[in-house]
Amino acid sequence: MSTKPFVAQWGILGCGWISSEFVKDACRPMSSRSVTDVSHAIVAVGSRDDGLIDFAPEACGSYKAVVDHPNVNIVYVGTMNVSHYEDAKLALEGGKHCLLEKPATLNAAEWKHLVSIAQAKKVFLMEAVWTRFNPCMLAVQKAVFDGEIGDVRCVYSDLSMDAFGKRPDSHRVLSAELAGGALLDLGPYPMVWSLMILYRHPRNNMSPPENIGSTMLRHQQTGVDLATNWGMPFPKINAMAFCSATLLNETPGENVTRIVGSAGTTSSTTLLHTERSRERGKRPAALILCVSEIIVQGMTSRPLKYIVRKLVNPEKEDRVFHADEVHDHTFDGFGLYWEADAVARCLRGERPAFKVIGVEKTRRPGLKSADGLLECPEMTHAETSLAMEIFDKIRKDGGYKYVDGLEKVKA
Numbered sequence: 001m002s003t004k005p006f007v008a009q010w011g012i013l014g015c016g017w018i019s020s021e022f023v024k025d026a027c028r029p030m031s032s033r034s035v036t037d038v039s040h041a042i043v044a045v046g047s048r049d050d051g052l053i054d055f056a057p058e059a060c061g062s063y064k065a066v067v068d069h070p071n072v073n074i075v076y077v078g079t080m081n082v083s084h085y086e087d088a089k090l091a092l093e094g095g096k097h098c099l100l101e102k103p104a105t106l107n108a109a110e111w112k113h114l115v116s117i118a119q120a121k122k123v124f125l126m127e128a129v130w131t132r133f134n135p136c137m138l139a140v141q142k143a144v145f146d147g148e149i150g151d152v153r154c155v156y157s158d159l160s161m162d163a164f165g166k167r168p169d170s171h172r173v174l175s176a177e178l179a180g181g182a183l184l185d186l187g188p189y190p191m192v193w194s195l196m197i198l199y200r201h202p203r204n205n206m207s208p209p210e211n212i213g214s215t216m217l218r219h220q221q222t223g224v225d226l227a228t229n230w231g232m233p234f235p236k237i238n239a240m241a242f243c244s245a246t247l248l249n250e251t252p253g254e255n256v257t258r259i260v261g262s263a264g265t266t267s268s269t270t271l272l273h274t275e276r277s278r279e280r281g282k283r284p285a286a287l288i289l290c291v292s293e294i295i296v297q298g299m300t301s302r303p304l305k306y307i308v309r310k311l312v313n314p315e316k317e318d319r320v321f322h323a324d325e326v327h328d329h330t331f332d333g334f335g336l337y338w339e340a341d342a343v344a345r346c347l348r349g350e351r352p353a354f355k356v357i358g359v360e361k362t363r364r365p366g367l368k369s370a371d372g373l374l375e376c377p378e379m380t381h382a383e384t385s386l387a388m389e390i391f392d393k394i395r396k397d398g399g400y401k402y403v404d405g406l407e408k409v410k411a
Contacts, residue, residue, distance in 0.1 A: 019078030149261025181224035216398025
């Protein structure tokens with residue numbers, strides 16, 4: 001086998017914040033993360049506004065020019081959410097592989113149509129849920145699957161931002177014309193924790209959640225969702241996911257996701273209450289002991305550390321605890337390069353460099369073409385379809401209807 005790395009030659013659609021972060025990460029030295037098998041080159045960048053283009057890769061005044069560039073072999077779509085479907089469709093119909101920012105589309109029907117085009121053209125397509133490739137996420141997933149906290153019982157995950165009343169209603173997250181709201185913009189991150197931990201759990205056998213329930217608070221002027229909570233039962237493993245996304249407050253970085261298991265522990269609040277009671281010479285009040293847990297820190301989308309917390313003996317009431325086990329997976333850069341590396345390996349035609357947990361039973365005919373994988377084992381077409389179908393249901397149940405004309409394909 002050649003020792004020369006495979007080079008993914010990227011064309012970038014859109015010059016906004018997320019595209020800029022992707023380009024910066026893709027251009028970081030591969031040696032900074034000890035990667036030698038793949039590399040990245042930014043070939044062309046396109047914008048709908050010529051004035052936004054002023055940097056090194058070839059500047060294209062249209063998205064079609066990027067797609068048609070002979071040296072581009074994969075297109076990254078980092079445009080506004082309402083443009084994802086049409087921009088990805090342009091790339092796929094042009095015969096180019098495509099990495100499409102989350103949320104992939106506005107609804108499941110749009111996504112499924114893109115998949116049909118990709119399959120017909122025999123090109124790669126993936127939703128860019130970058131958190132799936134984050135080393136902290138993968139370490140947490142392995143800890144849960146290895147039974148470090150016993151049988152998994154619950155996943156609590158939130159991503160929220162303090163935008164309502166502080167940003168104008170014309171801002172993309174609040175605007176009905178831009179399909180704003182917390183669910184599509186922030187919701188994919190609590191969703192990915194639930195899917196990675198529960199849906200992909202080996203004992204769940206890729207069984208989808210059942211009887212999904214949700215609540216939604218909508219903006220009185222624009223109609224977009226300001227706050228959405230949803231619960232997803234996974235009866236095959238007796239586990240439940242509790243997800244939330246709001247524009248009303250910030251998610252605390254010290255506890256962005258909490259995963260509860262059956263092995264016995266308590267929360268930091270309980271510990272503090274107990275210690276203060278002892279210091280005052282009082283008997284601690286009766287406390288309800290929780291089960292073991294993993295607490296993820298950083299950002300829901302960009303986890304950096306996790307804590308494992310356990311009782312020494314969960315059958316005793318002595319409140320004796322093991323010291324917190326802190327697992328630090330801090331990394332340089334923004335973290336989009338893990339995703340880019342995985343995509344490059346797919347284009348090269350090989351499985352990812354690390355073991356993918358929970359996907360052994362997802363292989364389907366047509367996954368691989370003569371030139372490479374047509375979908376990524378870590379982020380399959382089916383999982384994006386599942387997430388979009390759940391979001392469709394939540395929107396319907398909450399009474400959130402898109403402005404006429406935004407959805408290009410409907411079920």
